[in-house]
Amino acid sequence: MADDGKAILKPVATSGLAISGLVLTALLWGGMIPMTHALVTQVFDPLFLAAIRYLVPAPLLLVMCLLLDRRSPFGGPLPWRHLIQLGIMMACFSQFFTFGMLLSDPISAAIVMSCSPLMATLLAKLLYRTPLARGFGLALAAAVIGGALVAVDAVRPRAVVNTGIPYIGEVLLLSSMACWSLYSLKTQQWLAPLKWSQLRISFLTSLSGSVFVLSGFAIMELASPGRLPSVWPSAGVWFMILWMAVGGAGLAIVLWNYGVSRVGVPVASLYGNLAPVFSVLVAAVFFSATVSPQQVVGGIVILAGIVYMQWPRRRVSP
Numbered sequence: 001m002a003d004d005g006k007a008i009l010k011p012v013a014t015s016g017l018a019i020s021g022l023v024l025t026a027l028l029w030g031g032m033i034p035m036t037h038a039l040v041t042q043v044f045d046p047l048f049l050a051a052i053r054y055l056v057p058a059p060l061l062l063v064m065c066l067l068l069d070r071r072s073p074f075g076g077p078l079p080w081r082h083l084i085q086l087g088i089m090m091a092c093f094s095q096f097f098t099f100g101m102l103l104s105d106p107i108s109a110a111i112v113m114s115c116s117p118l119m120a121t122l123l124a125k126l127l128y129r130t131p132l133a134r135g136f137g138l139a140l141a142a143a144v145i146g147g148a149l150v151a152v153d154a155v156r157p158r159a160v161v162n163t164g165i166p167y168i169g170e171v172l173l174l175s176s177m178a179c180w181s182l183y184s185l186k187t188q189q190w191l192a193p194l195k196w197s198q199l200r201i202s203f204l205t206s207l208s209g210s211v212f213v214l215s216g217f218a219i220m221e222l223a224s225p226g227r228l229p230s231v232w233p234s235a236g237v238w239f240m241i242l243w244m245a246v247g248g249a250g251l252a253i254v255l256w257n258y259g260v261s262r263v264g265v266p267v268a269s270l271y272g273n274l275a276p277v278f279s280v281l282v283a284a285v286f287f288s289a290t291v292s293p294q295q296v297v298g299g300i301v302i303l304a305g306i307v308y309m310q311w312p313r314r315r316v317s318p
Helices: 002-009 016-042 046-055 057-069 081-100 106-115 116-128 135-154 168-190 199-223 237-263 265-272 275-286 293-316
Strands: none
Touching: 002 046, 002 265, 002 293, 016 046, 016 106, 016 265, 016 275, 046 057, 046 081, 046 199, 046 237, 057 237, 081 168, 081 199, 106 116, 106 135, 106 168, 106 275, 116 135, 116 265, 135 265, 135 293, 168 199, 168 237, 168 275, 199 237, 199 275, 237 265, 265 293, 275 293
């Protein structure tokens, strides 16, 4: 099994569709940073927000599976043990990220996300001894430095909940990145050999994760009622919910899994480092934040690192 995992996790030829999908994923996830912070600190209970983020896109992913795969995603024998394990990883990511945003702030979230390529690389090397792509080291350094430049100069609200535990929000955010990297690696190891489409993989793993998230919310609501919203959300709130659920927890997961299947988790994580750049841009458009020259330089540094790594591969790719 270990050898099979290594074979699956080796990057294959880069495709324009995979790269475009990863860039769009970074946009969707980048927008989630200021939106999650706004919703979890001003509108919703964090457990409720985590629940609806997976509940809303489930019907859409099911319809897409039926239309594009032209078969039921539940057909044939299913690897329930692996699906449950992947669902737990996804649920842990969701809870850690949501509560991390509540106990931290968008600046810290963006900085932590800029370290995600390092987290993915370390896990891939530790678990599978995955070989690094040519130019990955320089691209990794550019991604981390550029992400920090983008995030550290941003002016955002600080954490609104003080637990008295230093950096607990940042620890939760880092844990969420570890859970997501592990989910990405294990998904391709366990499910890609089954020849499933990435759409089917995304739907079934998301469905598994949503069961755990919704169960946790239901238990907490029964134990301590009052987590459901008391007023109907405004149009702006609905826009953020749809961005996070349909975009970030629906379409983005499909595109991410497809991109990972083509370029591998470490390289895909480099494209994920565009998320802090898009986070600043979304905050500027929807939350009246200002974009500084330092943040522009940070975005250029990230892009330069990605281009440096991918350019030779694009020249040799068919």
